[in-house]
Amino acid sequence: MVPVIQFKDVVKIYPLKAGDVTALDHISFTVERGEFISIMGPSGSGKSTLLNMMGCLDTPTTGYIFISGIGVHDMSDVELTNLRRDRIGFIFQYFNLFPLLNIIENVSFPQMLKSQKQVDEKKAIEVLRAVQLEERFYTHTPLELSGGQQQRVAVARALINDPDILLCDEPTGNLDSKTGASIMELMTELHHKGATIIIVTHDPHIAEYSDRIIRIVDGRIAQ
Numbered sequence: 001m002v003p004v005i006q007f008k009d010v011v012k013i014y015p016l017k018a019g020d021v022t023a024l025d026h027i028s029f030t031v032e033r034g035e036f037i038s039i040m041g042p043s044g045s046g047k048s049t050l051l052n053m054m055g056c057l058d059t060p061t062t063g064y065i066f067i068s069g070i071g072v073h074d075m076s077d078v079e080l081t082n083l084r085r086d087r088i089g090f091i092f093q094y095f096n097l098f099p100l101l102n103i104i105e106n107v108s109f110p111q112m113l114k115s116q117k118q119v120d121e122k123k124a125i126e127v128l129r130a131v132q133l134e135e136r137f138y139t140h141t142p143l144e145l146s147g148g149q150q151q152r153v154a155v156a157r158a159l160i161n162d163p164d165i166l167l168c169d170e171p172t173g174n175l176d177s178k179t180g181a182s183i184m185e186l187m188t189e190l191h192h193k194g195a196t197i198i199i200v201t202h203d204p205h206i207a208e209y210s211d212r213i214i215r216i217v218d219g220r221i222a223q
Contacts, residue, residue: 001033003030003031004032004035004164004196005030005066006064006066007027008064009026009027009028010024010027010060011026011027011060012046012053012060012061012219013061023046024046024060024219025046025219025220027050027219031165031196031198033196035196035211035212036187036188036191036199036210036211037199037212038200038201038206038209038212038213039199039214039215039216040200040201040202040207041215041217042217046216046219047200051167051169051200053065054088055084056084056088057084059073060073068087085110086163088164088165089165090158090167091151091155091167092154093169093170093171095154097150099141102139102141103141103145104124104125104128107124109157110157110160111124124156125138127159128156130156130159131153131159131186132186133152133153133156148175151171151172151175152183152186165196166196166197168198168200169200170201170202171183171187172201172203173201180206184209
């Protein structure tokens with residue numbers, strides 16, 4: 001089976017006036033379909049850069065990245081945009097919801113970008129039910145919800161286009177421990193249904209939910 005993500009000798013260097021910074025230093029690894037992986041490491045180790053590369057939000061200085069066997073380096077900007085929109089779901093620490101849109105509209109937004117037509121509200125309701133958000137909140141705006149409820153909306157938005165991969169950047173970082181555990185139980189349920197999930201976290205308790213931990217130090221995978 002072709003890996004859902006494959007890195008081959010990936011290097012990322014950021015040129016700065018004070019001197020070049022190597023964020024990723026010859027990284028090679030694979031992610032198989034259906035895996036649940038945590039990426040851990042100290043601040044500045046390259047975790048977020050690695051996640052951005054997986055999500056095709058940034059490109060390597062050298063090396064190759066493949067998504068389901070397709071080389072990212074061969075894609076045009078339009079193809080990369082379509083890949084991110086259709087096959088990758090993003091869940092962020094700060095939710096990144098639109099404050100002036102209600103919950104149904106927030107969840108439907110990626111669907112609207114994909115179809116350029118009227119959205120399927122039934123699908124939005126389906127994924128909101130899947131993340132166990134009560135129906136009475138669907139017409140509310142994000143600021144009328146708690147942090148945990150907003151994160152559930154963010155998860156639902158990431159699921160609306162049936163992505164192959166869920167990339168999560170500290171998804172419980174702004175939540176209390178009880179709410180964070182609830183979100184991680186939801187992630188575990190999605191994983192059991194076949195989702196490929198990759199989480200960047202500094203919290204060892206969060207990492208315990210995953211099947212495998214990738215530890216990164218100074219831009220390299222620690223052995």
